[in-house]
Amino acid sequence: MKALSIEVDVAVIGGGLGGVAAALAVLRSGRTVLLSDEFSWLGGQLTSQAVPPDEHKWVEQFGVTSSYRALREGIRQYYRDFYPLTPEARDNARLNPGAGLVSKLCHEPRVAVAVIDQMLAPYRSSGRLQVLQPYVPVAAERHEHVVSSVLLRNIENGHEVEVSAPYVLDATETGALLPLSSTDYVTGSESNAEYGEPSAPNTADPRNVQAVTWCFAFDVAPGDNTIDRPADYDYWHSYEPTFWGDRLLSFTAPNPRTLTPELRTMFVNPPLVEGRDADQSLSGGDTDLWMFRRIAARSTFIEGSYESDIVIANWPMLDYLDDSILDNDDVARHLEGARQLALSYFYWLQTEAPRPDGGFGWPGLRLRGDVLGTADGLAQAPYIRESRRIKALTTIVEQDISVAARGSDGPARFDKSVGVGMYRIDLHPSVGGDNYIDVECSPFEIPLGALIPRETINLLAASKNIGTTHITNGAYRLHPVEWNIGESAGELAAFCLETGHTPRDVWADDDLTEQFQARLEASGIEIHWPEILGY
Structure with a gap:
């Protein structure tokens, strides 16, 4: 044509x-x-x-x-016009629908x-x-x-x-x-010699770019919602970067500011903590993974509207570290690798992750592709930090x-x-x-x-x-x-x-x-x- x-x-x-x-x-x-x-x-x-x-x-x-x-x-007004907000949320000039800690405006992408x-x-x-x-x-x-x-x-x-x-x-x-x-x-x-940047390495490396991340949305619902075991689960289950302090499929990740490995928590559907303000200049906000990028908090909406919070997973453990997708002859393989890592982490959450009550896995966790406009629960596109x-x-x-x-x-x-x-x-x-x-x-x-x-x-x-x-x-x-x-x-x-x-x-x-x-x-x-x- x-x-x-x-x-x-x-x-x-x-x-x-x-x-x-x-x-x-x-x-x-x-x-x-x-x-x-x-x-x-x-x-x-x-x-x-x-x-x-x-x-x-x-x-x-x-x-x-x-x-x-x-x-x-406009995003806030859309919620006021079409969502069943509580009176308190509707009157809040600084409405944060998800009450997430990453942003003063955590909301559904749609x-x-x-x-x-x-x-x-x-x-x-x-x-x-x-x-x-x-x-x-x-x-x-x-x-x-x-x-x-x-x-x-x-x-x-x-x-x-x-x-x-x-x-x-x-x-x-x-x-x-x-x-x-x-x-x-x-x-x-770039190398330190090129611009004299204090944080630049001694040697330039055109392939050394920030990891991409394939985000996903999830909530919790009755029953067993466990997904099929991802094809590359064994590979990611044993993956352990030298500086991580644990395997990637864990609740451990480096603190971005101290570089010390730290254990995160994940409390499913916790009560809203009043007075918590999203200010990343004070703290990264990711100590609890559920609250970090929550995009729908039950307490924001009229009781009974939401049976569960909705959370976006964009966490350090999902960072794909195997190779760059820029000027790479095998981009498709590495994008699929990032998807497999995301699915593997979610499967690990459902089946093996240590719960606060001493058990393992939350089989009720459910991928919410409908929130992201996809069939599989993952975002339509990978999060690309560096161009x-x-x-x-x-x-x-x-x-x-x-x-x-x-x-x-x-x-x-x-x-x-x-x-x-x-x-x-x-x-x-x-x-x-x-x-x-x-x-x-x-x-x-x-x-x-x-x-x-x-x-x-x-x-x-x-x-x-x-x-x-x-x-x-x-x-x-x-x-x-x-x-x-x-x-x-x-x-x-x-x-x-x-x-x-x-x-x-x-x-x-x-x-x-x-x-x-x-x-x-x-x-x-x-x-x-x-x-x-x-x-």
């Missing part, structure tokens, strides 16, 4: 949080957009990957874009999907936004540093679409457009944002900032054998040059593929930062279309930079942290 040809102002490849935010930014300017994604749900790590939002402690007050705040408030669809709906109806799912990029045409078109393929029926646009944004989870478009990029860990990264005009290094390296916990400034973010430098164990790398981080800004490749003229990074290092990726990879990156990239594409300048022009000319920053602020994008006490 001949490929269908589509021409738009901006092609956004990848429908995660960065891609959605980028599309919205371009659409606000009156331009046309094609948005594509591999999975049936837009929203990436928040939805198809089933990861509740990792956010900083000031998220309810400042430090995110106005459109990201609209997403968060609710975020509904709100994202609402945000995009008027543009789809008008025809200015075309959304292609489930499509992946398979080729790109490039001439003299300009990407002229991207070829997309439907993963279900093989149908192909060629999209042409003056600007192309790579918002994929892995930076998939970078090799296809011959855009220079890096993967894995290919562009060789950018500006590369963010540890010394830019680390409290220890800077000698200050005040905001880390960049002259040409296009947004803000805050999170610890949080690197999960890597396939190269590294334990956690956890570094206290200052509130930071997103430099304009980190979105712009050194050579490719009309391609912008709009997700985790910006100009970070392996180390600083650990701070710039979380939900509100990815959204801000995508939104600013979309605004930059729209600004360049309006003015006739290239992204490099905007970066190189101080007057153009200031004009662009004024545009961002007018769109509700904070480009600097406020001057407050208490950082």
Whole structure:
């Protein structure tokens, strides 16, 4: 079948949080957009990957874009409109449906999907936004540093679409457009000699990336809900990383901040602990696995509405450490390995895990694929923490944002900032054998040059593929930062279309930079942290 040809102002490849935010930014300017994604749900790590939002402690007050705040408030309003909340929960301005400890807003992924669809709906109806799912990029045409078109393929029926646009944004989870478009990029860990980063290894390793995790949702129900014994259960049952302190199939994992192996707990359907606030700056929150990423707490809803809490499993024990999925000829095998690890851990929970009462296994635990839009209970997609990264005009290094390296916990400034973010430098164990790398981080800004490749003229990074290092990726990879990156990239594409300048022009000319920053602020994008006490 001949490929269908589509021409738009901006092609956004990848429908995660960065891609959605980028599309919205371009659409606000009156331009046309094609948005594509591999999975049936837009929203990436928040939805198809089933990861509740990792956010900083000031998220309810400042430090995110106005459109990201609209997403968060839209999720809360959706619960108020359609869920049987208790009167107390309904009146709570800071409703946290799951009362989880990872986030101030733990919620079902499907609710975020509904709100994202609402945000995009008027543009789809008008025809200015075309959304292609489930499509992946398979080729790109490039001439003299300009990407002229991207070829997309439907993963279900093989149908192909060629999209042409003056600007192309790579918002994929892995930076998939970078090799296809011959855009220079890096993967894995840089050496200490390259940027002088205190936490970098002595030797660079392009394969040394953070583990991927295949999350799942579960609850508990009457009867025996034990799944079939996974094919690779014996392999994972004996798997023991050297630094772990136990087998992977256990309740033990390293403390990210001390690296000391610690025993976690899991109390099934515990009573709600009043006054517990989700603040990862104080504690990682994962001492009890059930409460850590709970997305539906029974006590939030009218009595009898939920027989059990619903929990997302995104725990250290699910981190797949065997190999990278970037630039790997055997990606399918390693993705299946991550799935097998997740299923094996759940089977272990059902059959062998030590219970607080002295018994073993919870056969009543039940996978909830219906909550995630799948048949098997696992998320639609793996949680990918680390992408290919562009060789950018500006590369963010540890010394830019680390409290220890800077000698200050005040905001880390960049002259040409296009947004803000805050999170610890949080690197999960890597396939190269590294334990956690956890570094206290200052509130930071997103430099304009980190979105712009050194050579490719009309391609912008709009997700985790910006100009970070392996180390600083650990701070710039979380939900509100990815959204801000995508939104600013979309605004930059729209600004360049309006003015006739290239992204490099905007970066190189101080007057153009200031004009662009004024545009961002007018769109509700904070480009600097406020001057407050208490950082």
